[in-house]
Amino acid sequence: MIRKNQPASSALVWFRRDLRNFDHAALYHALRDHDTVFCAFVFDTDILDTLPSRTDRRVEFIRASLVELDAALRQQGGALVVCHGPARKEIPRLAAQLEVSAVYTNRDYEPQAVERDAEVARRLAALDIAFSDFKDQVIFERDEVLTQAGKPFGVFTAYKNAWLRTVNDFYLRSYPVGNHIAQLRAAPQARGVPTLAELGFETSNLGTLRMKCGMSGGAELFDDFTERMNDYKDARDFPAVKGVSYLSTHLRFGTVSIRELARHAHQRGGAGAETWLSELIWRDFYHQILYHHPHVVEHAWKAEYDDIRWETGKAADELFATWCEARTGYPIVDAAMRQINQTGFMHNRLRMIVASFLTKDLGIHWLRGERYFAEHLNDYDLAANNGGWQWAASTGCDAQPYFRIFNPVTQSERFDALGKFIRRYLPELKDVPEKYIHAPWKMPAALQESVGVVIGRDYAAPIVDHAQAREATLARFKLRDRS
Numbered sequence: 001m002i003r004k005n006q007p008a009s010s011a012l013v014w015f016r017r018d019l020r021n022f023d024h025a026a027l028y029h030a031l032r033d034h035d036t037v038f039c040a041f042v043f044d045t046d047i048l049d050t051l052p053s054r055t056d057r058r059v060e061f062i063r064a065s066l067v068e069l070d071a072a073l074r075q076q077g078g079a080l081v082v083c084h085g086p087a088r089k090e091i092p093r094l095a096a097q098l099e100v101s102a103v104y105t106n107r108d109y110e111p112q113a114v115e116r117d118a119e120v121a122r123r124l125a126a127l128d129i130a131f132s133d134f135k136d137q138v139i140f141e142r143d144e145v146l147t148q149a150g151k152p153f154g155v156f157t158a159y160k161n162a163w164l165r166t167v168n169d170f171y172l173r174s175y176p177v178g179n180h181i182a183q184l185r186a187a188p189q190a191r192g193v194p195t196l197a198e199l200g201f202e203t204s205n206l207g208t209l210r211m212k213c214g215m216s217g218g219a220e221l222f223d224d225f226t227e228r229m230n231d232y233k234d235a236r237d238f239p240a241v242k243g244v245s246y247l248s249t250h251l252r253f254g255t256v257s258i259r260e261l262a263r264h265a266h267q268r269g270g271a272g273a274e275t276w277l278s279e280l281i282w283r284d285f286y287h288q289i290l291y292h293h294p295h296v297v298e299h300a301w302k303a304e305y306d307d308i309r310w311e312t313g314k315a316a317d318e319l320f321a322t323w324c325e326a327r328t329g330y331p332i333v334d335a336a337m338r339q340i341n342q343t344g345f346m347h348n349r350l351r352m353i354v355a356s357f358l359t360k361d362l363g364i365h366w367l368r369g370e371r372y373f374a375e376h377l378n379d380y381d382l383a384a385n386n387g388g389w390q391w392a393a394s395t396g397c398d399a400q401p402y403f404r405i406f407n408p409v410t411q412s413e414r415f416d417a418l419g420k421f422i423r424r425y426l427p428e429l430k431d432v433p434e435k436y437i438h439a440p441w442k443m444p445a446a447l448q449e450s451v452g453v454v455i456g457r458d459y460a461a462p463i464v465d466h467a468q469a470r471e472a473t474l475a476r477f478k479l480r481d482r483s
């Protein structure tokens with residue numbers, strides 16, 4: 001570590017999923033330890049080139065957030081160098097051009113990111129440039145919360161209890177970036193943020209959705225949620241109610257500080273704040289699972305569950321397409337799938353319902369659903385998405401038992417009793433009476449004609465009988481137990 005009594009030195013801070021200029025671990029350490037600090041972000045073509053669409057909302061969200069970040073850094077004497085290319089090459093190239101002695105960044109735990117960072121570190125070492133990374137996107141990482149036997153946790157409740165015993169003001173305090181901000185400098189290469197067209201992308205419906213981007217958007221959403229946090233425990237499961245924080249995309253791209261959010265919830269107390277803090281702890285839990293068990297990216301957490309005989313072939317492909325296209329005949333499932341397809345967002349309760357439906361009602365491998373979410377979710381995070389899907393599929397750590405299978409109709413009746421969410425995303429069902437909104441195929445034929453919803457013509461018939469599908473799932477898992 002470089003200290004102030006050493007010769008003048010400069011550093012480059014590489015922003016990734018931490019798009020803010022406050023409470024930022026890497027930025028703080030670079031400013032504290034160097035006389036001159038430059039900032040950079042890379043639109044990494046190793047990632048961008050794999051995206052299936054050129055109208056990806058996440059790219060637009062990142063770009064809008066970078067515009068705000070660049071403006072904020074310029075007000076503080078710095079600026080953002082924005083590169084477009086493979087990050088593993090762009091960062092060493094820029095570091096050499098700027099003649100810095102070190103590159104600072106915040107740690108990423110995804111296997112591909114770990115491999116990328118290792119390569120960047122090797123390339124920098126060849127240039128005699130140091131590479132330092134820091135914990136920033138979680139409260140506890142890697143080996144910081146372990147069992148008494150020194151092993152990583154595989155059960156959430158035990159992990160949560162240990163997390164709560166360990167946490168204190170030290171882990172939740174902010175990094176005082178402003179104390180050393182005078183070291184920021186604008187590099188000659190800082191020419192602003194490229195347009196979407198320059199990046200090879202087109203405008204999505206992000207503006208139509210009025211999605212709040214950047215640090216200001218994250219702060220506005222958090223301020224709004226703090227006024228509703230006391231009701232979170234009671235309201236969070238109802239998709240037609242404004243009960244959740246809507247901060248997941250901001251957490252994913254670091255336009256908010258996880259320390260600030262967790263500190264507020266921890267200090268506030270009460271059922272709502274404690275329940276929300278538990279959700280933030282789930283986030284840490286899944287990140288440590290991914291770090292210690294990277295095989296979960298492609299395989300079940302429990303190896304024996306890789307033996308489950310999921311449905312395959314043309315029939316399975318057709319069922320999967322029907323699920324993706326919101327044509328299952330189950331309104332709560334179809335409304336949820338329309339929500340993600342149209343907005344890139346899906347309420348957490350609905351994520352559990354549609355994941356259970358795909359894996360338990362249709363018998364399709366959880367990886368197919370996980371990858372569909374990876375393509376469409378604005379807040380896609382490998383650790384949380386993988387953990388959630390394996391939980392629903394009963395293949396992961398601390399997963400839902402395989403015999404506990406969500407009934408899409410009773411879930412709909414319980415969490416969208418009046419059908420408000422269903423009607424919002426399935427307007428063709430707007431005139432269906434509440435009695436039938438959760439299972440419209442039960443409407444008498446005459447009523448179907450009178451409300452303009454003839455099943456099989458105006459709205460799909462159920463593609464599977466839930467009771468029969470449940471028995472098939474139980475047999476599927478029991479067969480695995482006997483193998």
